[in-house]
Amino acid sequence: MADVKNQSYGCTVDTLNVPFTTFPKLLEKWATLKPESEAFVFYTFGKPKTSISFGKLYQDALKLAKGLRRLGINKGDIVAIAGFNTPEWLVSTYASQLVGARPLFFTLHDKKGENMTGIIKKVGGCKMIIFDPGNDDLHWKISQKFLTVDPSNGAVKKSDIPSVEWVLLMTPLESTEKCFTINDVAFEEDTSLPELDPADIAAILQTSGSTGFPKAVECSHYRLLQTAFHFTYLSEWNDPKKDGEFVFFNDRPFYWLGGFPCLSLATGGKHVTQTNTLVFTSIAEIVKFNSQIVQNEKIPYGLFVTPFLLELLMLEDFSWKFRSVITGGQPVPASCLSAIGKMYDTLGVLYGSSEAALNCGKTYHTSSERYVGMAALPGVEMKIVGNNGMIVPVGTKGELYIRNVTAAFRGYINEPEKTAAVISSSGWYKTDDFAHINSEGCVEIHGRVSDVLEIGGAKVLPSFIEEIIKKNPAVKEVVVFAVKDNKHADDIACAAVVLKNEATLTAESLTEFIKEELKFSEDAKFLQYIYVPKRILFLDNLPKTATGKNDRMKTREISLPHLKD
The missing domain is CATH 3.30.300.30 (ANL, C-terminal domain)
Structure with missing residues (x-):
């Protein structure tokens, strides 16, 4: 009989007190308790910073939700949304959630518009598209290749994307051309909005696409809230009365799991971000601007993908010290631990994906600690399996499997074959990551099985x-x-x-x-x-x-x- 203690399996006895609620309910809560407090702060290179309070964010989202309802957007409908990290993106997203719609996030990074058409067609059933027109109206010009819209009311006259009925812009066009925006739709009179359940879909995210064309993943309110509390768990932040307001920097796009705007609503804290890191030509430029933002705002908590953290460590003129930094997204070099006590008090290392959310992590407290990988986060199980699909002994390399009982990955939208390839009959998600679990019960990631x-x-x-x-x-x-x-x-x-x-x-x-x-x-x-x-x-x-x-x-x-x- 196999020695159970020697098997590559891990879980944690820790628990998280994740509230069983929705983002609209949390937004309403903070808008009531602290309406004037900044919820989000936005930095755009070469422009003054801007911000939006909980009160204004809720009121703007509520008015837009009422307007969407008047246009026939109902619970369960898909609203596709694209834009930068801006107040308008937030208003569009929370308004869609308020009306019970499923926000589908896409990007407009190519001039052909394939980022838009590809994922929207793959998911299907999209009723409305809301997007930022872009600098010099570039995104609007791209959309006109496959959309013809009535500028007086946003109604779609002709479209290469089936089912789309409405197109709204987040802001007016820079040109004098008329268009229909989210402000034009906003409605203040009483309008009935549906009851929401924490199990309802709060977002449809795309996988990163680092290994192929992105796939679409549905995430419930509760699943994304669990992600927020995994962040605070690794940051060792528990109570605003004891630990202070959770003010954090995160420049990742809102449409990505690692940047999704869930933390400020979960904690009542402040999310400081860049509107668009993609305007820069190098990591060095992005991180230089990030460092200025952090020092200006005196931010105690930060999230940086690994390449950005390594760049930050090389800056000679960065004098700020974080209370906690979280990093991940790629294998984390042990050298990141050397900055503990200098640039940050603690370093949280995490691992996750759009499919399985955040699932493994560990907080390191001293620079003398040896890097031993990451443990299963609360609510998560992990195991390593061999080519035969059976669990392997501790220390043996194989594929990492993840299972999250309370916020399980249900599959890719309209891709049953790809779903079947990554979910086992007992609910384990096959990560395609090559890893091993060591004697300390932590997982170390070595790369992709398919790589x-x-x-x-x-x-x-x-x-x-x-x-x-x-x-x-x-x-x-x-x-x-x-x-x-x-x-x-x-x-x-x-x-x-x-x-x-x-x-x-x-x-x-x-x-x-x-x-x-x-x-x-x-x-x-x-x-x-x-x-x-x-x-x-x-x-x-x-x-x-x-x-x-x-x-x-x-x-x-x-x-x-x-x-x-």
Whole structure:
């Protein structure tokens, strides 16, 4: 019989007091208790900061909800929403929730408009689209390729997207062209709004797309509130009377799980953000502006994806000290722990996804602590399974499975085959992440199962090679990917490298560096063939997904032309 204690399974006895309520109810609560208090603060590069109070946010959302109801938007309808981190995005989202609609978040990052049409068509049944017209009305111009809208009332005359009846803009156009906006729809007279249940859908999020075309995931009010309380759990914030107001910085897009505006409503605190980080050309520029915001606002809590935190650690003129910082989104180097006590009192490391929400995390308190990974968060189970689908012994690598009983992932919208591929019959979500659970009961993530390279009969994790390359002091970022060797039907490891400012490095010298770090013996030279990238190229920047992760597929795509002999 297997030793149960030696199995790669983890859960926690800790519990969270997550209120069984909805975002509209919480917004109404804070609008009543502290109507003049800032709920969100917005920074836009080159412009004055702005903010919106709980009271104004609730009143604006309520008026828009009444207007949406008059246009025939009912409980369960889908309202597609796209925009920057702005008050208008918040008003549009909370108004949709107030009327019982399901907000579907999409992006407008390509000039063809495929970000809009692709996900809306995939989900289907969208009744209304609300979006920011964009700088120089760019998004509006893009939409006109497949939408014809009556400017006097927002009614759709012609559309390539079936079922869409209404189109509203968040703000007026910069040109003199007439359009119909959310302010035009706002209605103050009494209008009946539906009763909401915490199990109702509060948002339809897209997966990050770092491994392919994004999929759509429904999230209930309760599920997103649990996410908020997982953030406060890792930040060790419990009570505003004891710990002070929960003022936090998070520049991630509102439409992403990691940036979704749930924390201020869950805590009554203040969410400080950038309106649009994508206007910058590099991580260094984004983080420089972030550092100015944090110091201006004297923010005690912060959330930064791992590449941004590493950049922040390199800033010489950043003097602020956080009470707590949370990071994640990609494997977290142990070097982040060295800043505990200097830049932040504690460091919370988390792991999650659009599908399984936040599910693993650990708070580190001293720089002398050894990085041991992350434990299951309250309400979550985790296990590691082998190729046969059975749980493996502690310390053995395999695929990470996650199960959240109270906020389970139900599947991708209209994609039953992909859903069946990632959810087991007993409700476990298959993450596609290669990991192991150590003797301390913590999980350590090594990379994606589907990213594993097969070279010379060996399975090689890109993250293993990446961590070696990152040890070179000239290297800022790296992504390792595979191209096929048609001769041997083998993978060839390739590395796309970004150097630190003013650093110099050649492919030859980096190759020698990797060999020195690996320190393979003379009788194991073939391991160099397996682990040393055959092709190394240097890029100015690595492509990112909309949520700030390194985009492995896009990196491979833009690198391939440079790899041809």
